[in-house]
């Protein structure tokens with residue numbers, strides 16, 4: 001006989017660590033917590049007395065603010081440190097930073113770092129729950145979860161959908177988390193981008209590789225464009241942004257190849273006119289701002305669950 005399901009994760013490092021049941025549970029929890037953000041008084045006492053530190057060593061608008069809003073809506077105390085205002089600029093190591101944070105007794109540390117594996121390293125040196133808010137080119141699990149939530153809300157299912165992801169797949173932690181997340185939930189992920197931005201091993205992750213954007217997008221239920229991650233490229237990987245926009249940009253003509261009810265997505269920040277044209281980003285099929293709204297609900301769910309709110 002199957003036992004009762006229980007969310008058993010203290011850390012959220014990679015979407016790979018989550019089972020289908022875990023993902024469904026996170027989505028259901030986010031769905032029920034989402035309503036709090038529509039109330040006149042957007043606050044519940046669920047995490048009162050908990051201390052959450054945002055440790056962001058890379059820039060962020062959506063992830064950092066939505067984690068902070070999520071924590072505050074559940075009455076946790078939140079504190080933010082960025083790379084430029086921390087003693088990392090004076091040479092303090094990540095582990096020493098973490099040990100010093102731990103000495104102040106936080107319950108959770110949310111970390112974004114340029115190095116793949118930084119959150120995993122941190123979790124071995126502190127007692128606090130660690131949530132990965134994006135590490136190098138590795139993973140961005142909360143982004144994948146909010147993407148799954150947005151698609152499931154709109155389509156009513158994930159299984160059997162065609163999801164096209166176009167852009168810099170090699171350097172995108174969003175792509176890596178989304179390919180794993182959507183595939184795990186029964187969707188078929190098709191990827192396309194310049195050869196220099198398509199890593200080996202995509203097929204082993206369950207994705208279908210395309211050379212032409214038209215074949216990736218044709219009849220898709222979801223079209224997601226990704227930013228070129230220039231900050232993670234040592235040498236230029238494309239001749240020019242204009243050329244990239246012409247060949248791989250999601251414009252009205254390309255979007256029209258997808259199903260008429262296809263969702264247009266982007267994790268942000270968007271470089272308008274490069275990976276996506278403004279009329280597509282702002283068009284009727286775009287759910288880009290719904291992704292941001294759902295980001296708060298997903299992050300509320302993650303904080304609630306890792307801090308012991310599984311009941």
Ligand code: CP
Nearest residue numbers: 060061062063267268
């Ligand atoms: N999607 C995302 O991670 O956006 P930010 O870099 O603004 O957090």
